[in-house]
Amino acid sequence: MKTISIIAACTGLFMLAACGTGASDGNDTAAGAGEVNLYTARHYDSDQALYDRFTAETGIRINLIEGRPDELIARIRSEGERSPADLFLAADAGALWRAQQAGLFQPVQSEALNAAIPANLREPGGHWTGFMRRARIVAYDSQRVQPEEVDSYEKLASPRFRGKVCVRSSDSVYNLSLLGALIEAWGEERAEQWARGIVANMARPPEGGDRDQIRAVAAGVCEVAITNSYYYIRMANGDDAGDREITQRVRLAFPSLDGQGAHVNISGGGVLARAPNRDNAVRLLEFFASADSQRHISANNNEFPASPGVAAPEPVAAHADFTAHPMSVAAFAARQPQAQSIMSRVGWR
Numbered sequence: 001m002k003t004i005s006i007i008a009a010c011t012g013l014f015m016l017a018a019c020g021t022g023a024s025d026g027n028d029t030a031a032g033a034g035e036v037n038l039y040t041a042r043h044y045d046s047d048q049a050l051y052d053r054f055t056a057e058t059g060i061r062i063n064l065i066e067g068r069p070d071e072l073i074a075r076i077r078s079e080g081e082r083s084p085a086d087l088f089l090a091a092d093a094g095a096l097w098r099a100q101q102a103g104l105f106q107p108v109q110s111e112a113l114n115a116a117i118p119a120n121l122r123e124p125g126g127h128w129t130g131f132m133r134r135a136r137i138v139a140y141d142s143q144r145v146q147p148e149e150v151d152s153y154e155k156l157a158s159p160r161f162r163g164k165v166c167v168r169s170s171d172s173v174y175n176l177s178l179l180g181a182l183i184e185a186w187g188e189e190r191a192e193q194w195a196r197g198i199v200a201n202m203a204r205p206p207e208g209g210d211r212d213q214i215r216a217v218a219a220g221v222c223e224v225a226i227t228n229s230y231y232y233i234r235m236a237n238g239d240d241a242g243d244r245e246i247t248q249r250v251r252l253a254f255p256s257l258d259g260q261g262a263h264v265n266i267s268g269g270g271v272l273a274r275a276p277n278r279d280n281a282v283r284l285l286e287f288f289a290s291a292d293s294q295r296h297i298s299a300n301n302n303e304f305p306a307s308p309g310v311a312a313p314e315p316v317a318a319h320a321d322f323t324a325h326p327m328s329v330a331a332f333a334a335r336q337p338q339a340q341s342i343m344s345r346v347g348w349r
């Protein structure tokens with residue numbers, strides 16, 4: 001298997017044409033099961049074991065191109081009609097929506113995907129689908145904050161938390177998707193009020209990733225942090241003794257949106273419009289959505305399975321009993337441009 005990080009291998013759009021590709025167009029494929037060219041913005045080492053298992057089960061070789069979502073989208077666009085890309089994976093519905101907006105995906109009708117994945121976690125036209133879930137929720141200082149003070153997203157923006165909130169920057173697609181969900185639920189005006197409240201409540205200008213926000217709660221910089229669920233679960237169960245200790249005091253809460261549950265995002269993928277190995281791409285996407293793959297990813301990356309029938313393994317199981325908002329991921333993903341404008345207007349850096 002060939003792996004190329006395009007961050008390292010290709011710097012800048014103009015280099016892309018000259019940049020060697022790890023993927024091939026299928027024409028030089030030896031007879032047999034063939035190959036599939038996977039462009040992935042998922043950045044988890046444990047995915048490699050899945051790729052190996054897929055190849056062992058199907059004989060289909062995976063050529064892997066890794067990069068940040070927007071870089072991969074730009075690359076596929078610049079490759080144009082000759083793009084070897086078959087399947088694009090990303091760890092946020094917003095990134096998948098951007099790829100769809102760029103016209104990169106083809107609709108796929110798959111009984112296996114329809115059966116495995118709830119409709120609200122799939123793009124209605126079949127252009128992309130989730131196969132794992134991640135909740136964007138709250139980690140709070142249990143010595144200073146009562147659980148009922150963080151049981152809704154609304155409360156995070158209230159004066160109770162003036163100067164007490166840690167959250168990463170508006171560059172993060174995770175935040176754009178969360179704000180997109182609030183726009184979808186409340187309308188733009190009220191969502192903007194919320195974003196203003198969050199900016200007013202920030203303990204410091206946004207810096208670092210979600211884990212840094214959780215650590216800042218433990219350090220007394222803030223009382224609550226907005227974070228994706230898997231970062232916390234990983235810290236609570238990982239190798240770092242300091243991080244494990246932090247999660248004794250810093251607890252996880254699942255705020256509810258309009259009493260309907262926590263904001264849930266996805267890891268997912270879509271088949272490229274010009275995929276040279278289309279059938280293999282569908283097969284690989286169905287493989288990711290299989291119960292075994294969901295269990296593997298949950299155990300290793302601490303995301304929640306997307307299928308209601310797939311039980312989360314430990315340590316995720318301890319946090320899996322929450323109500324997820326039933327909102328369509330495609331609905332909030334499409335609100336990103338509005339979310340971006342609101343964040344600029346309210347000064348969310």
Ligand code: FE
Pocket residue numbers: 091228
């Ligand atoms: Fe992440």
